Amino acid sequence: MNKPNEKDVVTQQDVADYAGVSRAVVSYVLNNGPRKVSAETRQRVIAAIEELAYRPNKHAQRLKQGSAAVQNIIGIVTGGQSYNILNRPYYNLVLAGLFDSAHQLNQHIRFFSFFEALKDPVFFNKNIHPDEISSLILLLPKIITETPGHEEILDTMIERIDNIICLEDSIRGLPAVIFDRAAAAFMAVEHLIKLGHQQIAFLAIDDQRKQGYRQALLENNLPYDETLIRILSAVEPAQSAYQQTLEMLETGKTPTAIFTANDEAGIAAIAALHDRGLRVPDDVAITSIDDIELASMIRPALTTVNVPKRRMGMYAIQFLISQREILSPHAASMVLPIELIVRDSCGARR
Amino acid sequence: MNKPNEKDVVTQQDVADYAGVSRAVVSYVLNNGPRKVSAETRQRVIAAIEELAYRPNKHAQRLKQGSAAVQNIIGIVTGGQSYNILNRPYYNLVLAGLFDSAHQLNQHIRFFSFFEALKDPVFFNKNIHPDEISSLILLLPKIITETPGHEEILDTMIERIDNIICLEDSIRGLPAVIFDRAAAAFMAVEHLIKLGHQQIAFLAIDDQRKQGYRQALLENNLPYDETLIRILSAVEPAQSAYQQTLEMLETGKTPTAIFTANDEAGIAAIAALHDRGLRVPDDVAITSIDDIELASMIRPALTTVNVPKRRMGMYAIQFLISQREILSPHAASMVLPIELIVRDSCGARR
DNA sequence: GAATGTAATCAACACATGTTGACTACACCT
DNA sequence: AGGTGTAGTCAACATGTGTTGATTACATTC
Numbered sequence: 060m061n062k063p064n065e066k067d068v069v070t071q072q073d074v075a076d077y078a079g080v081s082r083a084v085v086s087y088v089l090n091n092g093p094r095k096v097s098a099e100t101r102q103r104v105i106a107a108i109e110e111l112a113y114r115p116n117k118h119a120q121r122l123k124q125g126s127a128a129v130q131n132i133i134g135i136v137t138g139g140q141s142y143n144i145l146n147r148p149y150y151n152l153v154l155a156g157l158f159d160s161a162h163q164l165n166q167h168i169r170f171f172s173f174f175e176a177l178k179d180p181v182f183f184n185k186n187i188h189p190d191e192i193s194s195l196i197l198l199l200p201k202i203i204t205e206t207p208g209h210e211e212i213l214d215t216m217i218e219r220i221d222n223i224i225c226l227e228d229s230i231r232g233l234p235a236v237i238f239d240r241a242a243a244a245f246m247a248v249e250h251l252i253k254l255g256h257q258q259i260a261f262l263a264i265d266d267q268r269k270q271g272y273r274q275a276l277l278e279n280n281l282p283y284d285e286t287l288i289r290i291l292s293a294v295e296p297a298q299s300a301y302q303q304t305l306e307m308l309e310t311g312k313t314p315t316a317i318f319t320a321n322d323e324a325g326i327a328a329i330a331a332l333h334d335r336g337l338r339v340p341d342d343v344a345i346t347s348i349d350d351i352e353l354a355s356m357i358r359p360a361l362t363t364v365n366v367p368k369r370r371m372g373m374y375a376i377q378f379l380i381s382q383r384e385i386l387s388p389h390a391a392s393m394v395l396p397i398e399l400i401v402r403d404s405c406g407a408r409r
Numbered sequence: 410m411n412k413p414n415e416k417d418v419v420t421q422q423d424v425a426d427y428a429g430v431s432r433a434v435v436s437y438v439l440n441n442g443p444r445k446v447s448a449e450t451r452q453r454v455i456a457a458i459e460e461l462a463y464r465p466n467k468h469a470q471r472l473k474q475g476s477a478a479v480q481n482i483i484g485i486v487t488g489g490q491s492y493n494i495l496n497r498p499y500y501n502l503v504l505a506g507l508f509d510s511a512h513q514l515n516q517h518i519r520f521f522s523f524f525e526a527l528k529d530p531v532f533f534n535k536n537i538h539p540d541e542i543s544s545l546i547l548l549l550p551k552i553i554t555e556t557p558g559h560e561e562i563l564d565t566m567i568e569r570i571d572n573i574i575c576l577e578d579s580i581r582g583l584p585a586v587i588f589d590r591a592a593a594a595f596m597a598v599e600h601l602i603k604l605g606h607q608q609i610a611f612l613a614i615d616d617q618r619k620q621g622y623r624q625a626l627l628e629n630n631l632p633y634d635e636t637l638i639r640i641l642s643a644v645e646p647a648q649s650a651y652q653q654t655l656e657m658l659e660t661g662k663t664p665t666a667i668f669t670a671n672d673e674a675g676i677a678a679i680a681a682l683h684d685r686g687l688r689v690p691d692d693v694a695i696t697s698i699d700d701i702e703l704a705s706m707i708r709p710a711l712t713t714v715n716v717p718k719r720r721m722g723m724y725a726i727q728f729l730i731s732q733r734e735i736l737s738p739h740a741a742s743m744v745l746p747i748e749l750i751v752r753d754s755c756g757a758r759r
Numbered sequence: 760g761a762a763t764g765t766a767a768t769c770a771a772c773a774c775a776t777g778t779t780g781a782c783t784a785c786a787c788c789t
Numbered sequence: 790a791g792g793t794g795t796a797g798t799c800a801a802c803a804t805g806t807g808t809t810g811a812t813t814a815c816a817t818t819c
Binding site for chain 4: 760766767770773776777780787789
């Protein structure tokens with residue numbers, strides 16, 4: 060019945076000694092064990108646990124438990140440093156959704172950089188593994204996933220982790236939580252067309268939005284003019300949109316409207332137009348996609364297609380959890396609804 | 410020398426059997442063990458490891474290793490759901506810095522919601538613990554840390570985790586990575602004063618910026634007028650800044666300049682002024698703090714005090730790592746340099 | 760009163776690993 | 790040839806836990 064003074068770690072044995080019982084009994088009490096314990100003894104054991112501030116050794120438990128695999132750690136693979144997209148306002152809200160949903164479902168999130176995994180195979184093999192993470196969210200733009208030399212690492216990830224989902228384009232047919240980029244682009248462009256615009260430039264990032272842009276034009280009997288399209292940097296959309304807009308204006312061929320791939324580009328385009336003395340929407344109309352928080356706060360307020368960013372993050376987590384037990388290799392992707400938000404930059408309110 | 414067919418988990422024993430040696434030798438090879446192994450035997454063991462795809466059991470290793478404590482998981486405590494600040498553009502970049510630096514130093518990040526810890530003591534006791542995390546970053550605004558009823562949980566955190574740092578205001582004298590908010594406010598306000606403004610309103614969030622605002626006025630022999638100050642919501646600075654600006658204008662007492670606590674509020678204030686027919690900077694000048702990415706993209710471009718957001722995140726991680734071995738309970742805080750960025754919203758360029 | 764059953768407890772095993780005392784075989788030196 | 794040292798290997802122990810076969814004590818039944 061002696062309290063061992065200043066032992067660094069308290070074990071079940073210590074508790075057993077203190078309570079004057081065998082170690083097994085302590086284990087029974089802790090786990091509502093396979094054997095019964097008399098109420099009196101149980102009380103004594105609990106008191107001893109309290110008194111000694113006993114805390115089960117996590118590793119010993121899991122060792123005994125069998126399987127070293129963890130059950131509640133979700134890995135997120137993003138571009139990392141050289142290609143960091145986490146600081147984009149868009150992913151911003153996606154992340155907030157991921158965090159909140161993970162908290163709620165008692166899941167933990169761990170971040171991985173795709174490029175670091177690529178550079179350091181030892182790290183990759185040790186960490187992107189069922190022993191370390193139970194699920195994986197791939198937050199990788201196509202420009203990364205489709206680069207030659209990047210395929211093998213992706214294959215390995217997919218082979219190793221069963222519970223996996225994409226938050227950008229679907230990779231290798233994996234399920235994804237996405238919105239229809241082509242449809243979003245279609246909505247934004249068609250809106251401009253309905254307002255009478257015929258010369259609609261496009262600051263593009265990806266092919267899908269390009270598809271939507273093209274389809275909207277063709278369905279409305281407008282020509283698809285490649286010279287009106289300019290490609291943006293995905294890493295710095297604002298800076299490159301600003302530059303591209305200036306260059307476009309310098310050609311002298313000023314469009315009556317510009318559709319930009321995201322709000323950051325839209326805001327930058329407005330700035331460029333403003334700096335050249337052109338008014339939005341009077342001289343040039345603007346629409347875009349995303350509906351980031353500041354879209355409604357700039358002047359003119361941005362007409363844009365709202366994407367449920369936060370919900371995308373939340374669904375991604377929920378999707379993973381729900382799919383953990385079920386073995387359906389071809390689970391369907393989840394396409395979230397989008398909505399055109401008409402504000403001032405398109406000129407519809409005039 | 411038989412390859413056991415279809416065993417679920419491969420152990421050192423399996424490798425030893427396969428290679429025709431004892432298990433100890435396998436352990437020696439894996440850890441460059443305390444005993445030497447002949448080159449030939451080593452080769453055979455390595456081949457067996459490869460062949461059987463052996464992977465050490467993490468939990469057994471750590472159990473043997475002693476101490477259940479982890480060494481490379483950094484917990485970040487934020488407000489969470491009802492008080493989520495992770496989706497603010499400011500914290501956005503701080504986070505990016507945290508991630509990048511953590512990756513580089515082979516550390517992992519785990520997020521905790523302060524309110525969830527508050528609600529669920531069982532979860533709190535199990536997870537905010539040296540067995541689960543090695544370090545802690547407190548990303549909690551004063552409004553949370555100073556709320557009655559929140560003290561105990563903070564005390565427990567601080568008591569349990571040795572390696573701890575604040576990324577907002579310092580709590581209980583803990584080291585913090587911060588910038589001088591008062592100094593930043595002072596710079597922004599003094600700039601307006603030097604441009605001749607005498608009626609400078611203030612959309613405020615915290616006391617420190619208020620201090621800087623007050624000091625700038627007093628040092629320049631201007632009256633400190635409480636009626637020019639309005640308090641913003643820290644959760645939705647843009648929306649509340651927009652509202653407060655409109656209300657301010659409705660009183661008829663229009664200031665010649667407004668200093669806003671952060672860029673989001675600044676952008677919203679410009680919007681409100683614009684919507685009431687006032688021009689920035691001609692009718693009302695604006696300065697603020699943060700220098701978020703879009704600050705330079707709106708028109709007029711925002712004059713603001715740049716805060717090294719990304720570096721704050723990076724330093725926080727580096728600070729933790731460097732302090733891990735050293736037992737200095739009163740480590741100094743780290744105050745990062747700030748810089749006034751003059752653009753168009755203040756009118757200095759006219 | 761003897762046999763049977765049951766509740767409560769304990770000693771011992773198993774989990775996969777890292778380390779140490781002991782043992783063997785062989786090279787080297789005198 | 791005999792003694793000494795060492796490289797290489799193995800059996801055995803230890804880590805802290807969950808579980809099971811065995812044991813004890815006691816109540817119940819015939």
